[in-house]
Structure formats: C-alpha cells, structure tokens
Amino acid sequence: MKKVIHLGPGESQGGIATVMNNMKSNTPNGYHSEIVNTHCDGSIIQKINVWNNARKLLKRKIRRKDIDIAHIHATHSISWWRKADLKRICKKKSIPVIIHIHSGRFEEFCSSFFGLTGYLVKKILSSGCKVVILEERWRGILRKWIPEDSIVIPNPSYKKISRENIVRKKLHILMLSRNSRGKGHKFAINILRSLESKGVDAKLIMTGITQEEIDSKNRKSVEGKGWVSEKEKKELMLKSDFLIMPSQFEGSSMSVIESMTNFLPCLVSPASSQTIGIDELVIPLDNVEEWSEKIISLSNQDEYDRVVNLITVQSEKYSIENNIKNINSLYDEITRVKLQ
Known part of the structure; x- marks a missing residue:
C-alpha cells in the first residue's frame, strides 16, 4: 500500500x-x-x-x-x-x-x-x-x-445534516467565514439592514468575528460566533434559511460547497460564481439592495424549493x-x- x-x-x-x-x-x-x-x-x-x-x-x-x-x-x-x-x-x-x-x-x-x-x-x-x-x-x-x-x-464535501427546507417566519441568514480582508462581514451586516428596512424580520449569524467585535447598535440582530467547531457548524446550517458569501476573493469556498451538499440555499458574489454554478444566485458586490431583494424573492416557499432542487443537482460535483x-x-x- x-x-x-x-x-x-x-x-x-x-x-x-x-x-x-x-x-x-x-x-x-x-x-x-x-x-x-x-x-x-x-x-x-x-x-x-x-x-x-x-x-x-x-x-x-x-x-x-x-x-x-x-x-x-x-x-x-x-x-x-x-x-x-x-x-x-x-x-x-x-x-x-x-x-x-x-x-x-x-x-x-x-x-x-x-x-x-x-x-x-x-x-x-x-x-x-x-x-x-x-x-x-x-x-x-x-x-x-x-x-x-x-x-x-x-x-x-458530504451531506452532514438533514434539513426540512421550510422557510421560517424570522429568516436566519448565515455567513461562514474567517475574519480576513475581503470576506465581507460589513457587507453582510448591510444586507441585514436592507432587509430590515423592507420590513423583513431577520437575524444574521456570522463566524470569524466575536460578539464583542460587533458594534453595540447591531448586536440585537447580529450574532458573532467567532470560530466554530464542526458540530457547531452543522447546527448553524440546520437552523439557517440562507447562506451568504459576499467575498472579494475565493479559491473555491468550502462554506459554499458545504452549504450546497447540505441543500442550504446560498447567495454568492462573483468570486464564487463557478463554485455554485447557478447564475441567478450570483450577485455583484456593488448593490446591497439586490442581495436583500433576492433573499426576499427566494423566501417564497415555492421559489425556495426550486432553488434547493437546483443546488442539489449542482452539488453532485463535490x-x-x-x-x-x-x-x-x-x-x-x-x-x-x-x-x-
């Protein structure tokens, strides 16, 4: 051997x-x-x-x-x-x-x-x-x-959890990332603010930064988890409705790949366009409103189910x-x- x-x-x-x-x-x-x-x-x-x-x-x-x-x-x-x-x-x-x-x-x-x-x-x-x-x-x-x-x-990657794929009344949006240049933590908070301005009840959970690193004015609806274990990551994916990845640079994001193999709908920047392989889920970084509007449109259960099916097919390559x-x-x- x-x-x-x-x-x-x-x-x-x-x-x-x-x-x-x-x-x-x-x-x-x-x-x-x-x-x-x-x-x-x-x-x-x-x-x-x-x-x-x-x-x-x-x-x-x-x-x-x-x-x-x-x-x-x-x-x-x-x-x-x-x-x-x-x-x-x-x-x-x-x-x-x-x-x-x-x-x-x-x-x-x-x-x-x-x-x-x-x-x-x-x-x-x-x-x-x-x-x-x-x-x-x-x-x-x-x-x-x-x-x-x-x-x-x-x-x-492989399937780690079994999700119900039912959109919650209060949206849970997840960002799994290190806290390094170009990952987009501040942009993610701006997406949440845009959702809230449209009357959407939502919560943002981010890894890579701790709760203490988040501005006090944002702590009510933003949760910083720091770095999480594999067990904690599974629990976060299980409880979330969407993953967002608004990064400037990616080799091939494992967070996006793991979300896909666990059928969690994700919205990504152009840096992850080939990773996700679904054009409608790729959104430019120059328009926060477009991100929030896409999340709202996909929160319709029929649309949500459709995207889960698309992601399921694309995930086979991983x-x-x-x-x-x-x-x-x-x-x-x-x-x-x-x-x-």
Whole structure:
C-alpha cells in the first residue's frame, strides 16, 4: 500500500483543513494517507515551531522510506514559499509531488514585485510536480504561471445534516467565514439592514468575528460566533434559511460547497460564481439592495424549493465519490510516471 503525506494547515482554522481531513478520511483504495501539519493559529514562535517540526518530520519520513507521494496544500504569500521549500526537499529525494493551490489571491500574488514572484512560481512549478487547481476558471486566470497539464479537482464535501427546507417566519441568514480582508462581514451586516428596512424580520449569524467585535447598535440582530467547531457548524446550517458569501476573493469556498451538499440555499458574489454554478444566485458586490431583494424573492416557499432542487443537482460535483475517483487517477498517474 502506497503512503501519501498531506502537507499543509491541517489543524488550522479555514477551509483547507476541512479539505485535507476529508481527503485523509476518504483515501482511494491502494493508498494510505496521513497529515503533517505545517501551520497553527497561535503566536509567531508557535508558528515557527510547528513549521520546523513539519520539515523535520518530512525528512524523517523520507529517510525511512515512509512516503510515496507528497501532497502539498498551498496558498499564497509566506505559505507559498514554505511549501516551495517542502517541494525542494521532496524533489531532491525523487519523491513525487502534488502542489494543490487553494488560494483565491494567487494571481495577485504572482503579479507582485513587478512579476518577479510569478517568474519564480513558474520556475518552481515547471518540473518535479503535478499541479492541482480547484476550478476551471483558474486555468485561464493563472495560465502565465501554471503548467498546461494542471488538473482541476473540486473540493470534496458530504451531506452532514438533514434539513426540512421550510422557510421560517424570522429568516436566519448565515455567513461562514474567517475574519480576513475581503470576506465581507460589513457587507453582510448591510444586507441585514436592507432587509430590515423592507420590513423583513431577520437575524444574521456570522463566524470569524466575536460578539464583542460587533458594534453595540447591531448586536440585537447580529450574532458573532467567532470560530466554530464542526458540530457547531452543522447546527448553524440546520437552523439557517440562507447562506451568504459576499467575498472579494475565493479559491473555491468550502462554506459554499458545504452549504450546497447540505441543500442550504446560498447567495454568492462573483468570486464564487463557478463554485455554485447557478447564475441567478450570483450577485455583484456593488448593490446591497439586490442581495436583500433576492433573499426576499427566494423566501417564497415555492421559489425556495426550486432553488434547493437546483443546488442539489449542482452539488453532485463535490461528492466524496467523485473526489476519490479524481484523486485515485492523479495518484496512479504520478506514481506511474515515477516508475517509468
């Protein structure tokens, strides 16, 4: 049985950890996988210690021949250069490498420093690895820097809850996200305010920010949950009527994907248009009123049921079964190339 090591932020907050753990739990037949965590959400010192331990563990596994494939999960900025170092370590010992790009800001990253970053990225990806992107759109966006034979593998998810799909009188609107630049927490509050101005009784629940971080004037109808566990996330999806994702950047939002696989209607910005694959649920970020009006129109039970059916069909591409097939083909290919 061949050994796959997933290298990345497997224990950190965010969608990449969810993807890594889903892949670990659903490894194709003939392969065994484990996660080597490269990041933590603590102090700088803690981050450095976790990183150094990950490098040492990787080198030890290589020495002991306890690795057949290195599956590296990367984003941008410092994360990218750390993962490039892991790729260099593996390439030196002829370990097949997969670079799995999760970032929604990779184009911006490659364009930095007058294009020098992109030049170095292209050089790193030009040999000794297979590149995975999350959606077909990234092939065009990143064409200057990634190999032509890069492959698309959607993030996997599975059905976690059974919802009744009945719209409540008081709408519960959910936003599942980290509190980072471009995620749209303030925009989400503006959507709620627009709904209230139209006489809609609604509540907004947001992860990524705590209740203390919300202005006192908004605390009556806005609930900040901070970071939540998987169990809490399931409960939030179960109690919600809609998910909103008004973000400026997304690689391929796990929050949207998980909502789709659990049949929770979601409205998204253009950054998640290919993720959701339903044009009528994609709304621009220049018009708060359009978001609130769409929520109101979909609150009609017949419309709600129609959208749930659309999402159900689209969610099939994110099934665990499809991911296992895609990953199995990738692993077989990369090990076959090594044997040749």
